[in-house]
Amino acid sequence: MKKILYALAALIIAAALLMLGAWLWTPGDDAGPPPASTAVPAPAQRVSRGAYLAQAGDCMACHTVRGGAPYAGGRIIRTGFGEIVTPNITPDVATGIGSWNADDFWRALHHGMGKDGRLLYPAFPYTSYTHLARDDADALYAWLRSLPAVRQQSAPHNLRFPYNQQWALAAWRALYFRPGVYRVDTAQALDWNRGAYLVQGLGHCSACHSPRNALGAEGANLSGGMLDGPGWYAPALTFGPGAGKPAWSQDDLAAFLKTGVSPHATASGPMAEVVRASLQHLDDADINAMAQYLRSLPAAAPAPPYQRDVNAQADAFLAAGARLYRQQCVECHGENGAGQAPHYPALAGNRALSQDPAVNAIRIVLNGGFAPATAGNRRPYGMPPFGHVLSDAEVAQLVSYLRSAWGNNAAPVTASEVNRYRAVPLDQ
Known part of the structure; x- marks a missing residue:
């Protein structure tokens, strides 16, 4: 031996x-x-x-x-x-x-x-x-x-x-790893190259927004990744046609990067800190260059349609979530999930509700969603936390309903998933 x-x-x-x-x-x-x-x-x-x-x-x-x-x-x-x-x-x-x-x-x-x-x-x-x-x-x-x-x-x-x-x-x-400086793509415009340089280099966006293998190496570039320490999911940074419902415009994406709010989404969690401490301070030319580059990235192939269970138990589970939505959420996000942009983001077609894992939606329901205070959004609206009033099972019902309503079609979440993310990691 x-x-x-x-x-x-x-x-x-x-x-x-x-x-x-x-x-x-x-x-x-x-x-x-x-x-x-x-x-x-x-x-x-x-x-x-x-x-x-x-x-x-x-x-x-x-x-x-x-x-x-x-x-x-x-x-x-x-x-x-x-x-x-x-x-x-x-x-x-x-x-x-x-x-x-x-x-x-x-x-x-x-x-x-x-x-x-x-x-x-x-x-x-x-x-x-x-x-x-x-x-x-x-x-x-x-x-x-x-x-x-x-x-x-x-x-x-x-x-x-x-x-x-x-x-x-x-x-x-x-x-x-191989060292190598950024090489200009002569087939692209100067602004596109500036955006690629910032995203790929100093912005190190792939460090959060790319999956990692068992040895911690980055996988498919900017296709989304789990942040093990903070316990959030950094979504794919593909914003062109087919990447979201609907596709993000240049102005919408630039506004999100610069201010933390847009008609499609509000920055929360670690991304809110990035916008507050970093992105809001970039000049408009660099923000627009980054948006131009990100919008050019090929959209990920759509996930196969989720085949929802059709039975009395599954229907009752989602019906309970619908009741909770009417009790707690409808005043801001509306009966049809359209929200009131930019302060109350739309839930219909929201990428954060369709992604897997569903950790971001769970965390926001539990702990609240707070956009960053920026020069372009000096008095941000915040979503209050519901973790103190809703049980794990109720949060699971609510999030599952949101992931199934208004054209959203994603798998339901369980009470055990909610419990896993109820604790907020300490920030050092």
């Missing part, structure tokens, strides 16, 4: 070494960073540009603990492999990135590699940031160098074996 175990261990190590070698010897599609002379102090214009890019990338969301010093790190990102603790990226020499030069920073963004040569975990989305232009990376670096230095030691990650091993991370990168 020991010989078999030793042989298996040897095979695993050999495979890891082979993948590491493949990664090390397979070049990316760029020539690497310019000389270190680029690390000279940047002018005020570069710092200002970096501040804008930091908001576009929503860097504060991960690198600031609620109530803590900005960008001093310490936020815990919970994954299926353990906990990642975000580092201090203020210019403190001892505990932050004060000893880094511009090339060190570029390598972190572009190659996913720290100043000391250690491989970084892709919870830091360098798989997206690798697409950034060097000028933008240098502007971000210049702005971070302008921040107040905060002396706060970065805590170690808490990951299970073997995910806490550099050789395992090297093997993952051999399978799933």
Whole structure:
């Protein structure tokens, strides 16, 4: 038995070494960073540009603990492999990135590699940031160098074996990562390319809106994905014809990104935070470029029609949900589910009600739906929580009814599904 175990261990190590070698010897599609002379102090214009890019990338969301010093790190990102603790990226020499030069920073963004040569975990989305232009990376670096230095030691990650091993991370990168800058698609307009650059790169939209395999690698790009830590579903970012009922217009999608509200939907949960802290601060040209790119993405193939059970028990279940809707929801969303745009979104044809899993609809009924306060929506309307007045079974009846009414056709949910999402994860 020991010989078999030793042989298996040897095979695993050999495979890891082979993948590491493949990664090390397979070049990316760029020539690497310019000389270190680029690390000279940047002018005020570069710092200002970096501040804008930091908001576009929503860097504060991960690198600031609620109530803590900005960008001093310490936020815990919970994954299926353990906990990642975000580092201090203020210019403190001892505990932050004060000893880094511009090339060190570029390598972190572009190659996913720290100043000391250690491989970084892709919870830091360098798989997206690798697409950034060097000028933008240098502007971000210049702005971070302008921040107040905060002396706060970065805590170690808490990951299970073997995910806490550099050789395992090297093997993952051999399978799933190659550095490469964004390449302009000459068949597309300049605005489309700008939108693609922001979505694919600094915006790192695929980090949330793409499915992940068992090893945490992103799957079909922007086709939707579950956020394990927050317990929300990030829907597919396909907004062209056939992707929704009805298709989103350029103006509607731009308004949603900029303000958090549109005739079709209201941003809630993690997306509301993204709009509030990041997207609302982008200029209109960049917002419209992102909307143009997202609307060009091919719509996902429609799911096969749900075959609803026709029996007395199923009918009674949905009838109970209809009664709850008339008692609790009809005043704002209307008898026909048309809502009152933009403050009370339509439920008829609402993508959030048709997606699987149904976690977002469950969470909003339980905990309420709160649009972000933005410059374009200064006094947002909110939906009150019903988790304190409705049981798990009643929430299941209500959500199942919403998923079956006014042309919606999605599977019902159960009381056990509701109970799974009743608890709200603590935000670090």
